[in-house]
Amino acid sequence: MTAFDDLMAFQRDTQALGQIAGRLGWDQETMMPRESASQRGEEMAAIEGVLHARRSDPRVGDWLEQIEADDDVAAAQLREIRRSYERAGKVPADLSRRIAQVTSQAQGKWAAARSDEDVASFLPVLEEVVALKREEGQALAGDGDVYDAMVEDYEPGTTGAQIAAIFDAMRPRLVDLRAAVLEMPTPAGLSGTFDESKQMQLTRRLARTFGYDMAHGRVDKAVHPFSSGSGDDVRITTRTSETDPFNCFYSTxxxxxxxxxEQNIDKSFLLTPLGRGVSMGVHESQSRIYENQLGRSRAFTGWLFEQMQEAFGDVGVADADAFYGAVNRVHNGYIRTEADEVQYNLHIMLRFDLERALMAGDLAVGDLEAAWNDRFDSDFGYGVDRPSNGCLQDVHWSVGLFGYFPTYSLGNVYAGCLYQALRTAVPDLDAELAVGETSGATEWLRENLQQHGSLYEPRSIITRASGMEPGPEPLLDYLETKFGALYGL
Incomplete structure (x- = not known):
């Protein structure tokens, strides 16, 4: 056994334990008994303690000093291991365990507060989460920016200032497009009620249609849809509403x-640092291109219209063109996950600015609800009606995911670049989507991006796949073209 073999064997066990921790998180969101949160918090803390000890184990440092990579794959493995090792060495073990315990418990308190429309009951634990995450950020940042250290966890190589610059470039065109669209008549939405069991039947068909392997995954329901796992066990969740089946279908x-x-990553990377998506921005590029550029296209919605008629009968719109308009309605709303493509990124910009202020100490947790409501009114032109439509709508802050939100919009930016290249690479894309065939698109994404896992750095993989440096222009051009045509601008 060489030092590299020893290191990779050690890492394989670490990665396996990380998968177990992820499975506990999946269970907490889907099937865990309601009163089990306190014990689950201790379980999560115990596993995090073991993981932290392994990630910071001095033997990892010794192995890294001994090894010189002899190919690109080995170099990438060492890059990812070194990044994790250096990070773990900066964060005290007891702090890591405490964060895991508190965020596990905070998740349940958030869900209860959201259900009860009771912000005050959630603020004490959120204040504790913010304090712990700020302490962690300070340990990671040293003399640097705390928020940058948090972003590094989700989008390596990107800073808060770089994200702010991208958002500043996007905002004027998004605001102008929204204003123009909202002056036009809004297409009608669906009407009637939609049996939730039938929604789940169709949503599982949609999952298979887009290439999801049910033999290595499953679809369950959760308050906030998410995906979990990698390799041979990758699970997703969705949610249903009797009056809004699109919530279910497009979440799926x-x-x-x-x-x-995750399922399409090269199997030789299984249970190694390369056997996962390279960043949350790149991850989001995949979810957004599946959902929007493919799933909300005129071609695919024509096929989906037929499937919905078959499942539900009359859905309240006359034909496939009207259905396309219903899928892509630009309309007022509070919920980020239900926002149309034109306004979605404005929701992210709000959260980005608020969480940066929280981490900098410029915004107190006790003032968060008022700050959210003021900003929402300023950005969208109407007031928040209840907390579940405002600062309690997302799970992210309760579980300590500060620095995560901006990756949603980075994912949209990356998806715009990928889609421009995909249209050239798959000239028959619309004809395929019109009959519910997605393999031309999904195979291109698998070949050019997904199979590589974390082999390449985030911006590098987008550049390699799309043939361009990532920037917001392709996304903005796509939005203006699509919604300009849809709304007759």
Whole structure:
């Protein structure tokens, strides 16, 4: 056994334990008994303690000093291991365990507060989460920016200032497009009620249609849809509403994008640092291109219209063109995950600015609800009606995912670049989507991006796949073209 073999054997066990921790998180969201949160918090803390000890084990440092990579794959493995080792060495073990315990418990308190529309009951634990994450960020950042250290966990190589610059470039065109669209008549939405068991039947068909492998995955229901796992066990969740089946269907397609990315990574990377998506921005590029550029296209919605008629009968719109308009309605709303493509990124910009202020200490947790409501009114032109439509709508802050939100919009930016290249590479794309055939698109994404896992750095893999440096222009051009045609601008 060489030092590299020893290191990779050690890493394989570490990765396996990380998968177990992820499975506990999946269970907590889907099947865990309601009163089990306190014990689950201790279980999560115990596993995090073991993981932290392994990630910071001095033997890892010794192995890294001994090894010189002899190919690109080995170099990438060492890059990812070194990044994890250096990070773990900066964060005290007891702090890591405490964060795991508190965020596990906070998740349940958030869900209860959201259900009860009771912000005050959630603020004490959120204040504890923010304090712990700020302490962690300070340990990671040293003399640097705390928020940058947090972003590094989700989008390596990107800073808060770089994200702010991208958002500043996007905002004027998004605001202008929204204003123009909202002056036009809004297409009618669906009407009637939609049996939730039939929604789940169709949503599982949609998952398979987009290439999700049910033999290595499953679709369950959760309050907040998510995906979990990698390799041979990749699970997704969705949610249903009797009056809004699109919530179910497009949440599923979105999560399938995440799940397919993990399922399609080269199997030789299984249970290694390369056997996972390279960043949350790249991950989101897959979920958003599946959901939006493919799933909300005129071609695919024509096929979906037929499937919905078969499942539900009359859905309240006359034909496939009207259905396409219903899928892509630009309309007022509070919920990020239900936002149309034109306004979605404005929701992310709000959260980005608020969480940066929280981490910098410029915004107190006790003032968060008022700050959210003021900003929402300023950005969208109407007030938040209840907390579940405002600062309690997302799970992310309760589980300590500060620095995660901006990767949603980075994913949209990356998806715009990928889609431009995909249209050239698959000239018959619309004809395929019109009959419910997605393999031309999904195979291109598998070949050019997904199979590589974390082999390449985030911006590098987008550049390699799309043939261009990532920037917001392709996304903005796509949105203006699509919604300009749809709304007759």
């Amino acid at each position: 397609i979105h999560e399938v994008g995440h799940g397919a990315y």
